[in-house]
Amino acid sequence: MLIENTVALGLILLISYFYRRKRRVAISIAILPIAIIPFSQILSLIINSFLDIDIIYIIMTLLSLGITAFLIGIFAKNINKKSARNTYVAVCGLYALISTFAFIYKFFYDK
Secondary structure: HHHHHHHHHHHHHHHHHHHHHHHHHHHHHHHHHHHHHHHHHHHHHHHHHHHOOHHHHHHHHHHHHHHHHHHHHHHHHHOOOOHHHHHHHHHHHHHHHHHHHHHHHHHHHHO
């Protein structure tokens, strides 16, 4: 799971970097909240390897989902067009929700 999270984090940061290079800084920053989930999962996997307590992984992953949702909501307030705002919230929110529960499922059923 470390590889999947590292690849997801790398792709998100790469997409953000390319938007930054195109001088679209607002989009580049708006993408970054979804990078919190893979980063926290990598961190919780490292902590879990030392402590061997599975609940730490779940707590950190769900906490990162809450932080991501909060930041998506903050960044969505800066989008003026309603359809663009709804699309941003739907796409980023669904990605965060699906990836969180997919990684939790994979953590417990692929041991």
